[in-house]
Amino acid sequence: MMLYDLPAPAKLNLFLHVVGRRDDGYHLLETLFRLISLSDSISIDLTMGAGITRETNLSEPLPEQNDLVIRAALALQKATGSHLGAHILVNKRIPVGGGLGGGSSDAATVLIGLNRLWRCGLNRAQLMQIGLSLGADVPFFLFGQTAFAQGVGERLTPVVLASQSYLVIEPRQSVATQSAFNDPDLTRQSERVKITDFSGVRSFVSTAPNGFGKNDLQPVVFRQYSVVSAAFNWLSQSGLETRLTGSGGCLFSEHATPSEAVKARHVLLTKMLGNKTQAESGTGSPIGDIFACDGYAEHPLRHWVND
Numbered sequence: 001m002m003l004y005d006l007p008a009p010a011k012l013n014l015f016l017h018v019v020g021r022r023d024d025g026y027h028l029l030e031t032l033f034r035l036i037s038l039s040d041s042i043s044i045d046l047t048m049g050a051g052i053t054r055e056t057n058l059s060e061p062l063p064e065q066n067d068l069v070i071r072a073a074l075a076l077q078k079a080t081g082s083h084l085g086a087h088i089l090v091n092k093r094i095p096v097g098g099g100l101g102g103g104s105s106d107a108a109t110v111l112i113g114l115n116r117l118w119r120c121g122l123n124r125a126q127l128m129q130i131g132l133s134l135g136a137d138v139p140f141f142l143f144g145q146t147a148f149a150q151g152v153g154e155r156l157t158p159v160v161l162a163s164q165s166y167l168v169i170e171p172r173q174s175v176a177t178q179s180a181f182n183d184p185d186l187t188r189q190s191e192r193v194k195i196t197d198f199s200g201v202r203s204f205v206s207t208a209p210n211g212f213g214k215n216d217l218q219p220v221v222f223r224q225y226s227v228v229s230a231a232f233n234w235l236s237q238s239g240l241e242t243r244l245t246g247s248g249g250c251l252f253s254e255h256a257t258p259s260e261a262v263k264a265r266h267v268l269l270t271k272m273l274g275n276k277t278q279a280e281s282g283t284g285s286p287i288g289d290i291f292a293c294d295g296y297a298e299h300p301l302r303h304w305v306n307d
Contacts, residue, residue: 001046003117005091007300008040008109010100010293011140012166012245012252014204015213017190026136026152027181030193032159032204032213033140033147035296036166040094040102042069042109046117047085050077056090068134072107073114075130080120095289097174099246101137108141112301124305128154144299148195159195161295162202165261167253167268168291169235169242172284173227175249183220190216205243205254218244225249230286238271240264261292 013031020028052073069088076082088110094102111127114120122130124142131138136153147156180186193213198204201212221244222229228249235242235251242251255261272285 001117003042003044003113006042006044006109006113008042008094008102008105008141009035009296009299010038010040010094010102010105010168011035011137012168013099013215015198015243016215016217016246017193017213018186018188018216019190019192021188022152027188028151029149029153030190031149031153032198033149033156034161035141035144035146035299036168036293037296038094038100038168038291038293040106040109041091042106042113043089043091044110044113044117045087045089047087049085050083051085052077052088053086054088054090056092058090058092058096068103068107068138069110071134072110072130072138075133076111076114076118076120076122079126079130080118080122082118082120084118086114086117095170095174095250097176098168098170098250099175099177099244099248100168100250101141101246104135104137105141107131107134107138109301111138111142112304116304122305124307127305141299142305144302144305146295146297157195159199160297164202164295165255165258166293166295167240167242167255167261167264168245168293169231169251169253169268169287170289170291171225171228171231171249171251171286172288173225173249173286175221175225175228175247177247179224180217180221180247183224185223186220187216203254205241205252207241215244217247221248227286234286235268238268240268258292258294261294265290265292
């Protein structure tokens with residue numbers, strides 16, 4: 001028995017405020033998570049032995065002991081006592097090291113898929129508890145809808161947002177999450193907010209008065225990663241307002257409709273191809289890829305799990 005092409009969507013942090021730090025070193029956050037249509041896909045083949053194996057299209061995959069997909073399957077086995085196994089195929093489309101939660105989303109989709117395939121019968125809260133042991137973002141993908149997150153990311157409150165599309169811009173440089181969070185210049189005392197502070201707000205990136213919030217990691221990431229900073233500056237000079245998502249390095253902009261996002265992507269690609277001066281200088285573009293995405297109200301597999 002096999003489950004084919006299960007979606008593992010990326011997320012955006014529409015804002016990300018660091019409001020404190022616990023004694024154990026974990027940062028206290030306030031962030032607004034939104035799922036987007038940029039997605040990995042996962043296929044899972046049921047095996048009768050208890051072994052867990054994984055294939056991926058990445059040229060340099062993580063060692064299996066560090067791979068969240070493997071760790072998620074093993075954690076579900078341990079929690080349920082299942083003696084079944086699985087062969088998992090991961091087709092990566094979400095940029096690695098982009099702050100889009102690709103690894104966490106893959107882990108959540110594996111938990112959802114194996115919960116069904118192995119007939120474990122765990123509910124959402126039980127899966128989210130397993131997910132939290134894997135990483136702070138995993139519970140959000142299991143929660144499966146736009147959410148205001150607090151604590152280390154585990155306290156989730158559903159939020160309804162207007163329909164919106166996005167450009168996600170991938171710089172030619174990935175970011176190590178810990179390098180941003182461990183930076184001594186990181187602001188860790190942002191003012192706390194409530195849902196009522198941003199409910200009804202359509203724009204989170206705009207610098208106009210109707211925009212909301214910021215990403216506290218953005219200044220330190222730009223200082224540590226020159227290519228990410230260069231991508232942001234080039235986009236600004238091209239007339240596009242962007243914000244870092246998560247710990248980066250991907251940037252995003254907001255657009256009212258899918259067609260507007262596609263049009264903006266075309267304009268940027270045309271500028272990149274036509275920048276002969278940059279090409280002749282040998283510096284190359286700081287931007288690797290650009291994705292036009294829709295915002296999801298909920299995870300495509302949300303109803304596979306009982307509340």
